[in-house]
Every structure is written in structure tokens, then in C-alpha cells.
Amino acid sequence: MRFCLTLYFLLLFFSANAQTKMGKLEQKFVARGLVDVQKLDPTLQVELKYSTTDNFVKEDVYGDLERAYLQPMAAQKLVKANQLLQKINPNYHLLIYDAARPRSVTIIFWNRMSHLPYNRREDFVADPKQGSIHNFGCAVDLTIANQNNEPLDMGTIFDFFGQQAEPRREAQMRKERRLTEQHLTNRRLLRKVMIEAGFTSIQTEWWHYNAMPRAKAKAKYGFIE
Numbered sequence: 001m002r003f004c005l006t007l008y009f010l011l012l013f014f015s016a017n018a019q020t021k022m023g024k025l026e027q028k029f030v031a032r033g034l035v036d037v038q039k040l041d042p043t044l045q046v047e048l049k050y051s052t053t054d055n056f057v058k059e060d061v062y063g064d065l066e067r068a069y070l071q072p073m074a075a076q077k078l079v080k081a082n083q084l085l086q087k088i089n090p091n092y093h094l095l096i097y098d099a100a101r102p103r104s105v106t107i108i109f110w111n112r113m114s115h116l117p118y119n120r121r122e123d124f125v126a127d128p129k130q131g132s133i134h135n136f137g138c139a140v141d142l143t144i145a146n147q148n149n150e151p152l153d154m155g156t157i158f159d160f161f162g163q164q165a166e167p168r169r170e171a172q173m174r175k176e177r178r179l180t181e182q183h184l185t186n187r188r189l190l191r192k193v194m195i196e197a198g199f200t201s202i203q204t205e206w207w208h209y210n211a212m213p214r215a216k217a218k219a220k221y222g223f224i225e
């Protein structure tokens, strides 16, 4: 009995310790029922661009958050997409640049665009009033990487603000030689596995995929603030 109690308190101590090691953002995600995608599939790789200074605001807005969280339904789809990809090419895996994103970060992005007229800001970032689908834990930004975790060349970097990033302009960009056939092949592979797994793509960013439409995600899950 005494041994059991000691074991119980030891377990309690270590689990409390693990909790305190988890950053505030991560604790918030866990409390909202989101899941760490790498716990479902360790072959998924994660490099949260907003947790580095290599992003369009040139600032680490995520602090100690290093892991990608999604609603369980979205995470399952992502695992499926990664499996489909590895069936096509076992040397490839999905590399996640962003997943669940609190609305507080969307507000930071929105305010950084204050030099633009209100109706133009939405060309670059989501209006926090409406929210980005990332704010509900139902969107993911990602690319394909090879066995050395090097991203395939998609023709632009992540968060590139320009026409070459837009799937709706791919044919035109190819014609104008601003994208190569290899860029399009790489993008088509990403689209194929993501769409087969149940995501939808958008017309303006090759890296962004939704697991659920915005209105449905908002009604079902609500904002992660």
C-alpha cells in the first residue's frame, strides 16, 4: 500500500513537472482538445516559421511553441496525407510550417499591415474579426521535404506575397517562365495528397490547406484566443 502511494505521488510529481514544462500556448491548445500532430505520426516534420524570425514580420511571435497542434479531425487527415505521400515516394514527408494559431497572433499580423488600406490588408492576412481557419485549429501550412528534411522547390518561399505563390495563376506564371515545370510538379504532388486526404486548397497560397470551411469550424470549435 505504502509503495503504491509513493508511486502515485511520484507519478503526480512528474506529470505536474511535464505540465509546467509546456509553454502557455501549448497548454491552451491542449486544454482546447487539440492534438500534437507528431504524436500521431512521428514522420511528420515541424518547423513553425512563426516561432523563428524567418517570417514576414521578422519576429518570433510564438515564443516557446515549437510543436504543431490541430483539431483531432484535421490531424487525422494530415496523417492520412503523409501516408499517401510516402506511398508515392518513401523518401518524402510533409513538413509543417504552421498549424493552430491563436487569434492574438492574427491580430499582431493584422496590425503590421496597418500601412495598407483596410480592404487591401485581407490580401495578405486574415481579418481577426472573421478569423483565419488557423484560429480554429483547422488549417495547416506545409510543404514536402526529402529524406534530408530539405523542402522541395515550390517556386517561392512560404508566405511569399506575390503572384508566383498563387495556385490560380500557375498556368500564367509557367507561360511567363516565372515558375518551372518542376515547381508545378512539386505543387501538384502536395495538392494531390492533401485533397485525397480530405483537405481543400485555396487559390492564393500554395502552402495553405483547410480541413473544414471557416463558418463550420467557427461554429463547431470557436476561436482559440
Ligand SMILES: [Zn+2]
Binding pocket: 098, 134, 139, 140, 141, 207, 208, 209
Ligand atoms: Zn495558412
